[in-house]
Amino acid sequence: MHESADLPGWRRAAEMTGRRVECGVLDQLIGAVRAGESRALVVHGEPGVGKTALLEYLAVQARGFRVVRAAGVQSEMELAFAGLHQLCAPLLDRIDHLPVPQRDALRTAFGMSEGPAPDRFLVGLAVLGLLSEVAEQQPLMCLIDDQQWLDHASAQVLAFVARRLGAESTGLVFAARVVSGTLVGVPELVIEGLREADARALLDAVLTEPIDARVRDQIVFETRGNPLALLELTRGLAPAELAGGFGLPGLVPLSGGIEENFLRRASALPERTRQLLLIAAADPSGDPALVWRAAGRLGIGVDAAAPAADTGLVEFGTRVRFRHPLARSAAYRSASAQDRQVTHRALAEATDQRLDPDRRAWHRAQAAPGPDEDVAAELERSAGRARARGGTAAAAAFLKQAATLTLDPAGRAGRALAAAQAQIQAGAFDVAGDLLAMAESGPLSDFQQANVDAMRAQLAYITSRGGDAPTLLLKAARRLEPIDADLSRTTYLDALVAAIFAGRLAGPGGNVLEAARAASAAPPPRRAPRAPDLLLDGTTAGLHVGYAAGVPALRRALSDFGDGMSPEEELRRMYLACITAMRLWDDDRWEELSARYVRLARETGALSELPLALTARAYMLLFTGDLTAAASLTEELHAVNEATGSGLASYGAMGLAALRGDEAGASALIDATLEDVTRRGEGVGITFAEWANATLNNGLGHYDKAMAAGLRATAYDKDLGSLCWSLVELIEAAARCGRTETATGAYVRLTEMASASHTDWVRGAQARSYALLSEGDAAERLYLEAIARFAKTRLRVDLARAHLVYGEWLRRERRRNDAREQLRRAHTMLDTMGITAFAERADRELRAAGGTAHRRTVPSRHEELTAQEAQIARMARDGLSNPEIGTRLFISARTVQYHLRKVFTKLGITSRSQLDRVLPSGPGAHERTF
Numbered sequence: 001m002h003e004s005a006d007l008p009g010w011r012r013a014a015e016m017t018g019r020r021v022e023c024g025v026l027d028q029l030i031g032a033v034r035a036g037e038s039r040a041l042v043v044h045g046e047p048g049v050g051k052t053a054l055l056e057y058l059a060v061q062a063r064g065f066r067v068v069r070a071a072g073v074q075s076e077m078e079l080a081f082a083g084l085h086q087l088c089a090p091l092l093d094r095i096d097h098l099p100v101p102q103r104d105a106l107r108t109a110f111g112m113s114e115g116p117a118p119d120r121f122l123v124g125l126a127v128l129g130l131l132s133e134v135a136e137q138q139p140l141m142c143l144i145d146d147q148q149w150l151d152h153a154s155a156q157v158l159a160f161v162a163r164r165l166g167a168e169s170t171g172l173v174f175a176a177r178v179v180s181g182t183l184v185g186v187p188e189l190v191i192e193g194l195r196e197a198d199a200r201a202l203l204d205a206v207l208t209e210p211i212d213a214r215v216r217d218q219i220v221f222e223t224r225g226n227p228l229a230l231l232e233l234t235r236g237l238a239p240a241e242l243a244g245g246f247g248l249p250g251l252v253p254l255s256g257g258i259e260e261n262f263l264r265r266a267s268a269l270p271e272r273t274r275q276l277l278l279i280a281a282a283d284p285s286g287d288p289a290l291v292w293r294a295a296g297r298l299g300i301g302v303d304a305a306a307p308a309a310d311t312g313l314v315e316f317g318t319r320v321r322f323r324h325p326l327a328r329s330a331a332y333r334s335a336s337a338q339d340r341q342v343t344h345r346a347l348a349e350a351t352d353q354r355l356d357p358d359r360r361a362w363h364r365a366q367a368a369p370g371p372d373e374d375v376a377a378e379l380e381r382s383a384g385r386a387r388a389r390g391g392t393a394a395a396a397a398f399l400k401q402a403a404t405l406t407l408d409p410a411g412r413a414g415r416a417l418a419a420a421q422a423q424i425q426a427g428a429f430d431v432a433g434d435l436l437a438m439a440e441s442g443p444l445s446d447f448q449q450a451n452v453d454a455m456r457a458q459l460a461y462i463t464s465r466g467g468d469a470p471t472l473l474l475k476a477a478r479r480l481e482p483i484d485a486d487l488s489r490t491t492y493l494d495a496l497v498a499a500i501f502a503g504r505l506a507g508p509g510g511n512v513l514e515a516a517r518a519a520s521a522a523p524p525p526r527r528a529p530r531a532p533d534l535l536l537d538g539t540t541a542g543l544h545v546g547y548a549a550g551v552p553a554l555r556r557a558l559s560d561f562g563d564g565m566s567p568e569e570e571l572r573r574m575y576l577a578c579i580t581a582m583r584l585w586d587d588d589r590w591e592e593l594s595a596r597y598v599r600l601a602r603e604t605g606a607l608s609e610l611p612l613a614l615t616a617r618a619y620m621l622l623f624t625g626d627l628t629a630a631a632s633l634t635e636e637l638h639a640v641n642e643a644t645g646s647g648l649a650s651y652g653a654m655g656l657a658a659l660r661g662d663e664a665g666a667s668a669l670i671d672a673t674l675e676d677v678t679r680r681g682e683g684v685g686i687t688f689a690e691w692a693n694a695t696l697n698n699g700l701g702h703y704d705k706a707m708a709a710g711l712r713a714t715a716y717d718k719d720l721g722s723l724c725w726s727l728v729e730l731i732e733a734a735a736r737c738g739r740t741e742t743a744t745g746a747y748v749r750l751t752e753m754a755s756a757s758h759t760d761w762v763r764g765a766q767a768r769s770y771a772l773l774s775e776g777d778a779a780e781r782l783y784l785e786a787i788a789r790f791a792k793t794r795l796r797v798d799l800a801r802a803h804l805v806y807g808e809w810l811r812r813e814r815r816r817n818d819a820r821e822q823l824r825r826a827h828t829m830l831d832t833m834g835i836t837a838f839a840e841r842a843d844r845e846l847r848a849a850g851g852t853a854h855r856r857t858v859p860s861r862h863e864e865l866t867a868q869e870a871q872i873a874r875m876a877r878d879g880l881s882n883p884e885i886g887t888r889l890f891i892s893a894r895t896v897q898y899h900l901r902k903v904f905t906k907l908g909i910t911s912r913s914q915l916d917r918v919l920p921s922g923p924g925a926h927e928r929t930f
Contacts, residue, residue, distance in 0.1 A: 016225075017205065018198025019057075021052065025189050026058050029171055033139050034064070038165035038895075040172045041184050045191030047326055048228025051175035054191065055143045058173060062141045065171075066134065069142075072149030073284035080395075083154035084127065087142060094133040095318045099883050101603075102126035108388070109153075120153060124160035125887060131161065132168040132892035147176035147183070155182050162186045166895030178782045189874070193225025202227060262323075266312050272304040275343070276333070277314060281473055282343045285359070286319040293350035298342070322335045352497040358382040361398070371407035376415065380404070383422070396422035402433065405618040413442030420455055432459060450479040454491060457498070470499040470510030474518045485523040492519040497576055503683025504716040512718040515542035531561040531886045532573050535580065542583075543718060548756035552582050558589045562596075571600055571609050578616040582724060585753065585762035587623070587794050594620040598633075602888070612638050618652035620658055625796035625833040628874070630656055635871045639889050651688050658692035659797070661699045661837020666692060678858075687713050687723060694729035699837030704784035706733035707742065714746065724753065728765050732805070735772040743773055761798070764789030768802050771809070779809060800829035802841050820851035827853045863908045870919075872896055873903045877915035 022043075029039045043051050059067050070086035088110070095103055095423070105118035106126040134140050144158060159182035162172050179188060194202060199220045266277060279294050292302070305316045305764030315321045322328040332340070347362035361378040368375050380719060383398035399419035406412040416439040423432035436452055444452065457472030473495035480488035492515075499515035501504055506512070519540045523532045534557035542550025561577050562570055574597045581590035597613040614637040621630035634652040654673055657666035670689045677685030690713035697706035710730030711856070714723060727746045734743035747769055754766040764786045771782035783806035790799035823846040830839035831853070843853045868889075875885045882893040882900075889896075904910060907918045 017202045018194040019054065022054060022189060022191060023057055026054065026173075027061065028602070030058070030062055030065075030141075033062075033141065033169055033171040036167060036169050036898075038168045038170045038172075040162035040174075040186050041163055041189055042174045042176060042179055042180055042186050044174075044176045044228065046193075047177060048226045049191045051191055052145055053227070055145055055173065058141060058171075059143060062139070062171070063282070065139045066137075067141045067143065068151075069483055070144050070154075071147040072144070072151075072154075075371055080151055080153040082155055083144070083150040084123075085110050085154075087144065087154075087158075087539045088127060088130060091130055092132050094130060097133045098126055098129045099887065100367060102129055102887075106130070111385075119158060121890075122154055123153075124157045124914075125890065127157055128161050128164055128168075128890075128892050129883075129886070131170050132894045133171075135169040136894070139171075141171045141173070143173055143175075145175045147174040148178065148180060155180065159183050159186070160890075164890045164892075166891050167898035168892050168894050177769060194227060195225065196220055198709045199225040200921075203280070208232065227484045252870045260330075262313065262327045263334055265313060266327075266331050266334050269307050269311065272300050272329075273307045275339075276300050276304045277308055277331040278335045278339060278343050279314075279347065280314060280320045280322070281328045282340065282363075283320075283347050286321060288316060288318070288320050290347070290350055291316075291320055294343070294346040297346045297349055316695060341369060343367075345716065358385060358398075362401075365401045365405060367406055368509050371405065372405050373411075375477075376402040376405040376411075377474075378400055380415070380418075381843050383418075385430075387422070394644075396431070400431070403435070403438065409442040413444055414448065416442075417448060417451055417455075421451075423447070424455060424458055446479055447483050449490075450476045450483070453479060454494075457494075468507050468510065470495050470502055470506055470515050471508070473498055474515060477522070478518070481521075481523055485526055489522050489525060489533065489536055492522045493532060493573075495519065496536070496539055500576070500579070501682055501684050503718075504686060505681045505683035507677065516540045520544050530564050531577075532558045532565070532569070534560065535573060535576055539576070539580070547752050551584065551891055553754045554584055556584065557584075558586065558593070567600055567604050571597075571604065574600070575612050576618065583753075585724065585757045585759045585765070585878070587620075587759070587761050589792060593626075611637055614640065615651050619655060622652075624654050624794045625800070625829070625835070627659065627834045632871055632874050635867060651685070654689065654692045655695075658696040659699075659835050659838075661695065661696065661701060661835070661840070663837075666696045670696075683716070687726060691726040691729060694726060694733060696837070698729055699734055699841060701837070701841055703733045703736040706730075707737050707739060709745075710734070712741070714749075717749070724750075724762075728769060730770060731769040740773065743769075747773065760789040761795060762791040764793065764798060764802065766797075768798075770807060772805065780806075783809060796829065796833065797835060800826050800833070800835070801838060803829065804838060807849075808845050811845055816849045818850040820846060823849060824851060826851060865903060869899050869903050869906070872899045873907075873919055874913055876900060876903075877919055 014399060025041075029041060043054055045051055059069075068087055068090050070083045072083055088106075092110075092112075095106060098106070102122060102125050102558045103120040104113070107113040108118050111122045129141065131140055147155065147158075150158070156176075158172070162174075162183065163186065165172060174183065174186075179186075193199070203220070228444065270278070276291075276295055279298075279300075280291050283290060283294070292485060295301075295304070308314050309316060313323050313327045315323075322331075335343070344363045345367035348360050348367055351360040351363060353360050357378075361375070361382040364375045365379055379398045380400035383395040383402070386398060387395040396419055399415055399422050403412055403419050405413035406415055416435045419436035420432045420439065423435060424619055432455070436455060439448070440452060453472050453476035457469045459582065472482055472758050475490055476777070477488050477491035477495055480491055495510075495515050496512070496519060499510055499512045501709055502510060503512070506514075516539065519536060522540075525615055529537070534553045538550040538553030540550070541553065558577060558581055563575075565573075574593065578590060578593050581587075581593055594613075594617040598610070598617045601610040601613040614633050618633040618637070621627070621633065630652065634650075634656055637650075650669055650673060654666065654669040657669055660666075670693050673685055673689045677683065677689070690709045693709035694706045694713060697703070698711060706729060709725055710733050713726035727750045730746045731750070733744045734740070734746065747766075750762075750766055750769060754762045767782045767789060768786035771779045772784055772787060783802065784804040787799065787806065790802050793799075803822045803826035803884060807819045809824055809841060810816075810819035810822060813819075823842050827839055827842035827846055830836075830842055846853055873888070875888065876882075880888070882896040885896045886893045900912075903915075907915075909915065909918060
């Protein structure tokens with residue numbers, strides 16, 4: 001058991017007065033963690049209400065625990081990972097037990113090694129793993145005070161960890177004034193003022209003089225039961241005032257609040273003591289050696305500390321510790337601007353430039369009375385170091401301050417541009433917009449102005465996939481043409497991708513056709529064209545000239561994709577490569593690229609890219625009929641979105657529900673997706689949603705609804721991805737509704753693709769579609785051709801549906817024996833894949849033809865598993881280790897093991913090797929390679 005560093009035991013006991021319920025909640029948390037579970041909790045309430053005292057209670061009661069702490073400091077909010085380093089520093093002896101990517105990310109974030117800036121979610125996984133490693137030895141309690149003042153990077157990582165805790169024997173408790181956006185959804189404990197009786201009891205416990213009843217009532221009333229106010233404000237009252245004396249109760253000076261009380265007490269101190277307090281307040285590190293070095297430069301001796309300590313405002317010991325953050329704020333706020341500058345200058349001079357250059361630069365910036373090029377340059381260097389550690393928020397803060405201190409207009413504009421880019425990377429979009437405005441107020445070169453346009457487009461693209469992004473990117477690309485041909489081409493390609501996402505919701509001048517028309521004027525590459533160049537040229541030609549015109553370049557682009565490209569460039573262009581493979585009806589390339597997309601995103605730690613990668617892969621698996629593996633990726637995508645806050649719509653879940661024939665679930669997801677993508681300007685989502693709608697209703701036999709959805713999906717005919725699939729659904733639905741003209745119009749568009757692409761996939765789709773519009777021997781030849789074509793591809797769903805429509809045609813032709821053969825084959829395939837609605841459609845047709853379907857028998861014990869348990873079980877079956885599973889699902893390896901123990905119990909097995917025989921497998925269930 002340990003004591004608080006700044007509160008005597010009796011004082012802490014007094015502060016627990018009236019906190020029986022709150023302490024009970026904390027006792028339950030301790031018990032759960034001691035039993036092997038993990039818990040996160042946000043303790044929140046107004047300043048002085050007792051949050052810190054409750055953290056102290058936790059620390060004392062957590063007997064047998066390892067306790068680590070961190071506290072947010074207002075003046076350190078711009079120093080990336082400062083709070084996280086406080087928490088993790090005592091635990092870093094276990095860092096070598098982490099997987100290499102996580103270990104390297106954490107070492108880079110903490111400045112222990114150099115390397116590329118790590119993804120913040122990879123840092124989060126590393127911290128989760130580190131806490132789990134430490135908790136293997138003994139239960140762990142992590143206490144974070146003043147969460148509202150944590151630096152942005154630390155706040156994000158710790159909120160991520162709070163949501164991903166499972167079975168690590170770890171407690172993570174935050175104290176905050178309010179629940180910030182990063183912690184919304186984490187369990188809360190609201191701390192309010194004491195009840196009147198408890199407030200009076202607290203006063204009685206700490207007062208040494210008698211108190212007039214009317215004064216006591218006034219104190220309790222005006223403090224609203226705030227414990228710190230009760231404890232601190234009474235310190236400023238004379239015995240005569242406490243007894244009533246000559247003063248009326250209404251004149252007791254309580255209305256100024258807690259900070260004003262601290263301010264009054266600080267103002268009453270001797271001048272040298274106030275200066276010492278200001279030095280301590282201006283340096284949040286709590287390093288007494290630094291404080292005394294700075295004090296010595298101002299001629300302040302050690303005797304100045306005694307009056308401050310006597311007031312209880314601050315303690316000078318092995319650390320410099322203020323009584324409360326509001327006491328620090330009062331000490332800093334009570335000083336003039338000139339005194340603050342003098343203090344920061346002394347601290348800068350006292351800070352070792354070699355050991356702590358960034359803190360020295362920050363103090364120099366606060367000391368500068370006006371523009372100072374030398375200080376601005378030093379801040380720029382600090383920004384570079386911060387960015388290398390992955391501290392984008394810190395880099396942005398340094399660069400913003402550097403721009404403010406730059407007198408030269410051109411230099412100021414350049415630094416403002418750099419600061420804006422860093423702010424965008426840090427997620428501070430409003431601040432980035434202000435900095436872009438600052439940059440544009442100065443003289444900009446054409447290159448810099450193009451960068452402004454590109455950043456404004458980036459902001460538009462981040463906040464909503466559509467909107468003005470394509471138009472702004474096209475503007476930037478045109479401006480770059482005479483300056484940097486390669487960068488101009490890159491920007492044109494970015495504009496095309498933005499236009500694809502915006503789709504039918506693009507702003508004026510930014511739809512796909514307009515983007516392609518503009519990109520057709522892009523300067524030629526300065527070297528032999530690589531895959532990105534071919535993607536630009538082929539996509540532009542296919543849209544601007546015609547589908548066939550783009551095919552040769554696009555085929556070369558897919559064949560050469562990856563050659564001479566860095567992993568980062570591959571990731572940046574992989575989405576367009578995948579939808580190009582879809583548009584070319586090239587299932588082999590789609591398979592290869594989608595698997596590599598996921599693998600690259602995982603290997604490089606590019607978790608922000610992972611949602612798109614998982615979606616592209618999930619759709620490939622849906623079309624191959626491996627709904628089990630697709631469901632696993634969809635569940636993983638949900639974990640990624642939950643952990644990273646990705647705004648990508650639930651395309652995978654929507655497609656899965658549609659193919660399964662889950663009418664209620666699919667309809668809800670389709671409606672939610674349409675609302676979401678429309679709000680965000682992500683027009684491509686409308687096409688995906690309406691394709692899912694058409695597929696769902698074709699399976700259910702609601703052909704009129706399927707045709708209406710198909711028409712909506714294909715109304716925007718420049719969509720580069722799901723438009724292909726939507727045409728096929730529209731043709732089947734229209735043919736069933738007797739709308740031959742509508743079906744024929746869609747078939748003509750499909751034939752244009754088939755004539756240029758020639759793959760078995762598109763030729764199979766063309767044959768099946770035309771068969772629906774044909775009769776007699778011609779129809780049969782086309783059905784058989786479709787089956788033969790699809791049999792050469794990976795597309796088992798399309799193959800099964802070809803058997804289905806052929807069987808339906810045979811039944812109408814009264815060839816019942818032949819019909820039963822095709823329908824039974826279709827039913828078996830569809831039922832095995834879990835494509836329920838189409839399987840039931842085949843079953844109805846089969847019964848009408850006088851046959852019966854063979855029902856599959858599946859062991860049912862796996863159905864007892866929760867969704868997460870089933871997902872973990874499948875991954876373990878496919879050979880992934882516990883750390884690999886944890887990395888994919890954003891949980892610790894220890895939590896994975898906890899779930900596997902439950903899986904083994906439910907399935908009646910004892911080892912991972914037995915999972916293969918008790919879990920259902922899809923046709924390509926073992927997705928271990930990606």
